[in-house]
Amino acid sequence: MNQHVASGGLAEAIAALVSRFGDRALTGLSVRDLHAHDESHHPASRPDIVVFPSSTEEVAEIATIASRYRVPIVPFGAGSGLEGGAIPVAGGISLDTSRLDRILDIRPDDMIVRVEAGVRRQELNRQLRDTGLFFPVDPGADASIGGMVSTGASGTNAVRFGVMRENVLGLTVVTADGRIVRTGSLARKSSSGYDLTRLFVGSEGTLGIVTEVTLRLHPIPDAVSAIAGFQTLAGAVSAVIDIKRAGLSIGRVELLDEALVAVINRHETLDLAPLPTLFFEFHGNPESIAALSDIIAAIVADHGGTPLRWAKNADETRRIWETRRVALGWAKAERPGAHSWPTDVCVPLSNLADAVLETHADIRASQIPAYIVGHVGDGNFHCVFMSDPDDAQEQAEVHRLADRIVLRALAVGGTATGEHGVGLGKRVFQEAEHGAEAVAMMRTLKIALDPLNILNPGKILPDLADPLHSN
Amino acid sequence: MNQHVASGGLAEAIAALVSRFGDRALTGLSVRDLHAHDESHHPASRPDIVVFPSSTEEVAEIATIASRYRVPIVPFGAGSGLEGGAIPVAGGISLDTSRLDRILDIRPDDMIVRVEAGVRRQELNRQLRDTGLFFPVDPGADASIGGMVSTGASGTNAVRFGVMRENVLGLTVVTADGRIVRTGSLARKSSSGYDLTRLFVGSEGTLGIVTEVTLRLHPIPDAVSAIAGFQTLAGAVSAVIDIKRAGLSIGRVELLDEALVAVINRHETLDLAPLPTLFFEFHGNPESIAALSDIIAAIVADHGGTPLRWAKNADETRRIWETRRVALGWAKAERPGAHSWPTDVCVPLSNLADAVLETHADIRASQIPAYIVGHVGDGNFHCVFMSDPDDAQEQAEVHRLADRIVLRALAVGGTATGEHGVGLGKRVFQEAEHGAEAVAMMRTLKIALDPLNILNPGKILPDLADPLHSN
Numbered sequence: 001m002n003q004h005v006a007s008g009g010l011a012e013a014i015a016a017l018v019s020r021f022g023d024r025a026l027t028g029l030s031v032r033d034l035h036a037h038d039e040s041h042h043p044a045s046r047p048d049i050v051v052f053p054s055s056t057e058e059v060a061e062i063a064t065i066a067s068r069y070r071v072p073i074v075p076f077g078a079g080s081g082l083e084g085g086a087i088p089v090a091g092g093i094s095l096d097t098s099r100l101d102r103i104l105d106i107r108p109d110d111m112i113v114r115v116e117a118g119v120r121r122q123e124l125n126r127q128l129r130d131t132g133l134f135f136p137v138d139p140g141a142d143a144s145i146g147g148m149v150s151t152g153a154s155g156t157n158a159v160r161f162g163v164m165r166e167n168v169l170g171l172t173v174v175t176a177d178g179r180i181v182r183t184g185s186l187a188r189k190s191s192s193g194y195d196l197t198r199l200f201v202g203s204e205g206t207l208g209i210v211t212e213v214t215l216r217l218h219p220i221p222d223a224v225s226a227i228a229g230f231q232t233l234a235g236a237v238s239a240v241i242d243i244k245r246a247g248l249s250i251g252r253v254e255l256l257d258e259a260l261v262a263v264i265n266r267h268e269t270l271d272l273a274p275l276p277t278l279f280f281e282f283h284g285n286p287e288s289i290a291a292l293s294d295i296i297a298a299i300v301a302d303h304g305g306t307p308l309r310w311a312k313n314a315d316e317t318r319r320i321w322e323t324r325r326v327a328l329g330w331a332k333a334e335r336p337g338a339h340s341w342p343t344d345v346c347v348p349l350s351n352l353a354d355a356v357l358e359t360h361a362d363i364r365a366s367q368i369p370a371y372i373v374g375h376v377g378d379g380n381f382h383c384v385f386m387s388d389p390d391d392a393q394e395q396a397e398v399h400r401l402a403d404r405i406v407l408r409a410l411a412v413g414g415t416a417t418g419e420h421g422v423g424l425g426k427r428v429f430q431e432a433e434h435g436a437e438a439v440a441m442m443r444t445l446k447i448a449l450d451p452l453n454i455l456n457p458g459k460i461l462p463d464l465a466d467p468l469h470s471n
Numbered sequence: 472m473n474q475h476v477a478s479g480g481l482a483e484a485i486a487a488l489v490s491r492f493g494d495r496a497l498t499g500l501s502v503r504d505l506h507a508h509d510e511s512h513h514p515a516s517r518p519d520i521v522v523f524p525s526s527t528e529e530v531a532e533i534a535t536i537a538s539r540y541r542v543p544i545v546p547f548g549a550g551s552g553l554e555g556g557a558i559p560v561a562g563g564i565s566l567d568t569s570r571l572d573r574i575l576d577i578r579p580d581d582m583i584v585r586v587e588a589g590v591r592r593q594e595l596n597r598q599l600r601d602t603g604l605f606f607p608v609d610p611g612a613d614a615s616i617g618g619m620v621s622t623g624a625s626g627t628n629a630v631r632f633g634v635m636r637e638n639v640l641g642l643t644v645v646t647a648d649g650r651i652v653r654t655g656s657l658a659r660k661s662s663s664g665y666d667l668t669r670l671f672v673g674s675e676g677t678l679g680i681v682t683e684v685t686l687r688l689h690p691i692p693d694a695v696s697a698i699a700g701f702q703t704l705a706g707a708v709s710a711v712i713d714i715k716r717a718g719l720s721i722g723r724v725e726l727l728d729e730a731l732v733a734v735i736n737r738h739e740t741l742d743l744a745p746l747p748t749l750f751f752e753f754h755g756n757p758e759s760i761a762a763l764s765d766i767i768a769a770i771v772a773d774h775g776g777t778p779l780r781w782a783k784n785a786d787e788t789r790r791i792w793e794t795r796r797v798a799l800g801w802a803k804a805e806r807p808g809a810h811s812w813p814t815d816v817c818v819p820l821s822n823l824a825d826a827v828l829e830t831h832a833d834i835r836a837s838q839i840p841a842y843i844v845g846h847v848g849d850g851n852f853h854c855v856f857m858s859d860p861d862d863a864q865e866q867a868e869v870h871r872l873a874d875r876i877v878l879r880a881l882a883v884g885g886t887a888t889g890e891h892g893v894g895l896g897k898r899v900f901q902e903a904e905h906g907a908e909a910v911a912m913m914r915t916l917k918i919a920l921d922p923l924n925i926l927n928p929g930k931i932l933p934d935l936a937d938p939l940h941s942n
Contacts, residue, residue, distance in 0.1 A: 107821065108716075109712065109716075109820060110820050110821045110822075111716070111820065112819070132716075152661075152662035152666075153662075154660060154662075158660065162637070165666070165669070166633070166637055175908075175912070179908050179911075180908060181906070182906050182908070182909060183909055185884055185885060185904065186818075186819040186883070187817035187819060187850055187851075187885045187889065188817065188819075188849045188850050188851075189625060189629065189634050189817055189849050189850075189851060189890065190817060190886035190888065191622055191623035191625075191673050191886075191888045191890050191891060191892045192673075192886045192887050192888045192893055192897060192900075192901070192905070193673075193893060193901055193910070193913055194673070194674055194678070194913045194916055194917075195623075195672065195673055196905075196909060196912060196913065198636070198666045199669070201666065202663075202664075202665070203665055203666075207665070219715075219716060219717060219718030221718055241580065244582065244690075245582070245603070245690060246690060247690030247691075247692055249720070284759065284762075285762050285766075287758055287759065287761070287762035288755065288758065288759035288762050288763070290758070291756050291759050292759070346658035346659065346660055346661060348580075348581040348583070348659075349659070350578065350580035378659045379658055379659050380658075380659075380660060413657030413658070414656060414657065415656045415658040415660075415661035415662075415663045417661065417662045418658065418660055418661060418662065420662060421662045429663075433664070434653070434654070434663070434664055434667075435652070437650050437651060437652045438652050438654055438664070438667060439664070441646070441652055441920070442664055442665045444919050444920065445670075445916065445920075447919070448915050448916060448918070448919035449912070449915065449916075460664060460665070
């Protein structure tokens with residue numbers, strides 16, 4: 001087995017951590033249970049100890065101990081991951097970043113901020129509010145910045161402001177053997193040396209432990225939102241593609257399928273037409289939004305859309321996006337006891353309509369409640385199944401349907417995950433997506449930076465001999 | 472010496488290449504001289520042989536031969552580099568990409584294109600014109616796409632469309648031992664696996680040889696340009712920062728110092744006010760440009776700027792940017808026999824005014840003609856010295872001044888190179904910029920991917936024992 005962890009001295013490591021960190025190194029069952037899972041459907045697996053460092057130097061000490069005793073070390077942020085990235089499948093140390101919660105340096109004139117990895121994005125934006133700037137990447141959950149770096153998060157704003165990769169200027173990273181590496185700079189661009197920053201973005205704690213992050217900020221835009229329903233899902237998707245092709249700058253554009261619109265209408269008073277629907281956000285001053293919105297209304301109409309329904313004020317705009325944020329929670333609540341299983345693929349824009357329609361046909365043919373939402377401006381969509389976790393047959397069916405969605409995306413040159421990360425669920429697709437040579441190169445990098453395989457073992461890279469779904 | 476090349480069998484490698492590639496493997500002095508230099512001030516150094524592969528598979532064959540005989544292999548694109556990245560300082564094989572010139576797949580609906588590495592950016596944009604899309608990254612020179620990937624190029628458009636890093640979706644790369652790796656996908660975003668694509672962007676052929684590139688395209692914008700002069704350099708720079716902070720979307724904004732404006736006025740008929748000057752480009756429909764331009768005119772006036780002088784039509788807009796492109800050539804021609812030595816730093820926005828002003832004071836105190844131009848929206852500026860290559864004292868003085876510019880940038884958290892790359896000239900600053908641990912990690916990656924050190928040896932990474940400028 002290629003990802004073997006030589007678990008030499010677990011007891012010694014625990015003793016060393018407890019001795020060093022006292023009541024910030026906990027082995028009780030309840031705290032270990034809290035660190036045994038994230039928000040995904042993947043099975044829980046307890047760490048042997050949970051440690052709460054409060055500085056980069058303390059993280060380095062933990063790595064030194066983990067390295068000496070060859071014990072796994074798994075970073076844990078907000079626990080909001082959707083692919084099991086923070087689940088300690090091989091036990092060991094759960095490194096909880098919640099005490100790495102300092103906002104270190106707000107530099108409004110440079111439009112950048114430096115934070116510790118455990119800072120949550122909503123708290124960051126609260127602290128930034130007086131500057132007129134914000135950090136735009138919004139995966140929905142109130143994730144930690146370190147977790148967002150590690151999964152390569154994005155979300156509704158990415159079509160306008162880019163994904164994590166484009167908004168991280170630099171990192172502080174602790175290596176497997178406890179050294180402290182600083183990557184990037186405070187400059188907005190650089191051609192200097194290998195791009196270590198981007199190597200760590202999306203690496204899910206398997207190459208190093210992110211402890212500090214320098215982020216780009218953006219001016220808070222004047223935003224106005226609007227809603228349009230469409231006769232068909234295909235019409236909604238192709239309207240978005242035409243808007244992209246026309247070079248029109250949109251803040252957000254989110255697809256919700258008819259089923260999710262029905263959920264919203266049962267829980268809320270937005271009173272939407274019972275149709276596949278796009279939520280739009282436009283940025284700019286009134287003149288430029290007016291100019292933009294006329295063109296967009298014409299494109300929407302061309303594709304069978306209803307007239308744009310505009311938010312009349314900031315409160316209505318907030319309500320539209322709050323509805324988008326919580327709607328899947330309402331959908332889940334409609335099936336008591338259900339777990340949510342979100343898929344997450346991204347395809348070339350020209351394949352998006354087919355990919356969404358084929359997914360829609362799949363879920364219609366199944367009995368399992370499921371909803372399609374999409375950051376369609378990027379070609380990224382989710383099909384979220386609300387399934388009974390105790391019904392093995394139903395779980396197998398969701399697995400089968402989720403695999404079909406991924407395989408269809410890969411068949412057209414897309415990716416197995418647009419923004420949730422590989423974690424446990426997408427490891428089996430790595431070779432199909434990237435090819436054997438690229439995966440071999442990833443493995444070479446992993447071995448070079450973590451020769452003992454103690455950094456979040458069992459994530460991202462497929463086990464060489466594993467058949468599909470043996471993970 | 473850490474970057475030792477075990478040049479085992481140069482004669483055998485040459486024989487094998489000539490036998491395999493015939494008249495596409497040349498050892499004549501004239502072709503070797505053509506591949507001994509780029510456009511930088513760095514001393515020429517001849518390769519032992521120049522090979523012209525016409526496919527990825529042929530590049531893999533060359534790498535296999537180079538690896539077997541432990542001979543350096545140095546990719547050569549358009550030869551327009553400014554830091555010596557393509558100079559074969561250890562001899563060996565110059566791998567000329569000019570026959571890798573196919574545009575493989577234009578996908579207008581996906582807004583992407585796949586090209587071979589030797590395609591030049593101007594030819595690419597000619598081929599794209601009918602689609603209404605273009606590839607925006609514009610370093611000035613008609614560089615090859617592979618070269619632009621390798622240096623992490625950017626240029627005037629980056630403030631609006633991003634740098635290479637953000638516009639490369641995937642690569643085909645040949646490894647040191649001749650394997651073919653495909654990175655990335657056709658999706659516009661992904662969280663799947665380690666970001667091999669970004670690892671190769673900016674790696675200057677030291678980790679692998681880029682043979683194919685998938686690029687993001689953008690709709691050709693409606694563009695209008697304008698010019699404003701400023702009483703002071705500081706005023707021009709702070710106007711740009713205020714525009715950024717206000718969240719106003721600008722297509723380009725370029726700074727030219729008073730000396731370069733004087734050159735333009737001697738060579739051309741733009742008839743500029745003899746002041747530090749900004750060239751602007753705005754994108755959008757007439758209504759949104761009008762709305763934007765009023766705000767910008769107010770900011771410009773606040774900082775001692777003249778009223779914006781608008782291009783009256785597309786021809787005038789083209790002329791403004793063509794002037795920007797060629798002005799430094801005119802400046803060079805004003806000093807017969809001079810070589811141009813462009814510096815290239817990027818600093819946090821709040822440090823930009825000081826960095827430019829201190830540089831300006833330096834060049835005023837020197838006798839060497841020099842000009843400051845800047846992609847100031849990104850904090851990136853160049854001071855270009857026009858110096859006598861045969862005057863050792865003058866060369867030493869340029870070296871000293873260029874070092875000061877870099878060291879000042881590093882002192883405020885900036886970078887030694889915003890877009891030209893490390894090549895030969897910025898190796899000595901790698902440790903000062905990134906720290907010893909980050910450079911050690913870069914070296915670990917280099918050794919993992921090129922254990923024989925045959926890929927463009929002597930670039931990017933500093934020699935461990937080298938004093939400043941021993942390169």
